[in-house]
Amino acid sequence: MKYSNDRVYRDLTYYQYVFNHPNDIPFWINITRRLSAKNILEIGVGDGRIAFPLIENGFFVTGIDISEKMLAAAESHRRNMKTTVRDRLELINANMTNFKISKKFDLVIITSLTFQHLLTIDDQLSCLRMIKEHLCNEGFLIIDVFNPNFTILSDAMSKYPKLVRYLYTFGNEKEIIRDDASSFESCTQNMEVQSTVEYYTAGHLVDKEFVINIGHIFFPREMELLLRLEKFALIEKFGDHDFSNFESFSPRQIVIAKCKA
Template sequence: MASAWAKKMKSDDIDHIYRDGRHYDCLFGEPNMSFWLDIIATYGAPVLELGCGTGKITIPIAEAGYSITGIDLSEAMIQHARRKAKDQKLPVSFKLGDMSSFEEDQKFNVVILPSNNLAHLMDYREAMNCFFRAYDHLSKDGVFVIDAFVPSLSILTKSSDEIETISEYEDPDGKGMFKITASAIYENHTQIRRVTTFQRKPDGSVSEGHLNMKMYFPQELEGLLNHSGLEIIERYGNYQKDEFSSTSMRQIIVARKKKKRDNQTGSGKG
C-alpha cells in the first residue's frame, strides 16, 4: 500500500498540496463543523469519511465523542492525521485506502464525501465504484453525504492565462511566507479541469504542480447515485441548509439506500 497514491494517480495528477499534511493544514480555511456535527447528531455514528486528508473534519467529529474512521489515498496526509489524533489522545481509525475500492468490516450510519473530494473521482466508473462502496458500507437507515462544488460555467470558461491566488500562509517551519497561485484549463469532452499550481517558497523559488478536478453536474450526480441504488432525500445549496437552486455554489446531498431497488443498481453485495 506504500505507493498506493502514486500507483493510482498518473504522476501529473499528484499535486504538492497533498504531499505534506502540515502545509495542507495551512492552505485552506477550517471546515464548517456545525454542519457536519448536525448531520451526525441527526443520523448517528459510526461515521466513515472518504478522503479524510489530515483529519480536519475527522478529528473534530471524534472530539465530539463520535466513533469515526477516515480513509485517504495519500500516505503523507494519513500520517499527519494520525499524529494529530495521537497528540490529542483521540481514538480515530485512519486508514490508507482508495475510496473507490475500500473494504471495511463494519457498517456506518453516516458515510461522508466532503470538501469537493468528489472531484478526485476521474470518471463515472470511479464515481460509481465509490458510490457502490458507500452503499455496501451503509447501515439500513444510514446516509451518504456528498459536499461538492456546482461546476460554474463562468469559472470553467476562464482563460488559462488568468492566474488566481489560492492561498498565502506562514511556513509551518517559520521560514517566511508561502504563496500558492493557479491557472486552469477545462476540457469539455472529459469534464476535467486541469489545474496548474505554482508554489512560491519563502526563498522565492517556484515549483509547479498539477491537479486534475473532475466536474460533476447536478443531474449527472443524481443519475450516478440513482444507478448506485441511492436516492437523494435532501439537497442543500450551502452549509446553512438553504434550498439547492440555480444560484447555489455547492451541492450538498444527503442520500440513502432506495427503499425499493431498481434492477441493476448497487453492487449487489450490500
C-alpha cells in the first residue's frame, strides 16, 4: 500500500485549513495540569497547534516531527513570541519510531490521531519503546486516536463507497470543497482516504488536487494489548476531549498510561 500522508503535511495551506480543530486544546491544558506535569514531549508536534497553548500556559514542551515543513511553520511562529515564552519550546526533526533525546519527560503526548500514522505493529511497538526510554519513573503517556465507527468502516469496505463532501469557507472569497472516498482493508486495519480537493476564489476554480491519507484503525482491545506488550499500565480512558467516559459509541479513545514498576 502506498504511504502518502506526506502530501497532507507538505502543503500547509491545505493542512491548516482542513485540520485546524481547536476544540481539543482545553483538554490538553487541563489534563497536563491534572497530571501535575511540567516537561512534556509532544510526538508529531506539527505546526505547534497544541504546543503553543501549552508553553503559553507555563509548560515546557519538546516537540518532535518527521516533517521539516511542519517544523518550519512551528519555528516561524515560535520566533515571533516573547523570549521567555518561546524558550519553553524546543523543536526536533525526528521519526517517532526511532529517536533519542538527552532528557526525560514527565508526560508524553500523541495528539490528533498522530499515532494512527503508524501502520504496522513493529512501528507501533517501536514508538512505545522510544517513549518508555524518554519517560521519567512516574511519567505518563497519553494517546488520542479514533474509536472505530462500524458504520463508517462498513461503508469503506463496500465496492462503491459513499463520497463524503466537506465545505470550508474563508471570508467571502475563498472556498475549499473536499470529496472523500474511504476504503478500509480489514486484514491490515488500515484506512485509505482519497480526497479530491478543489480551491475556489470568488466562485472560480483556481486549483485542484488529489490527496491520499492512510491511517491505522485501532480497536480498543488492540490498543490495550499494545500498551501491555511494552509494559504500560492503563490508568484511564476517555471517549472524547470533554473527559467523558470511554464507551462503545465514543468518537475517540484517549488513553492515559504509565510505565509498570
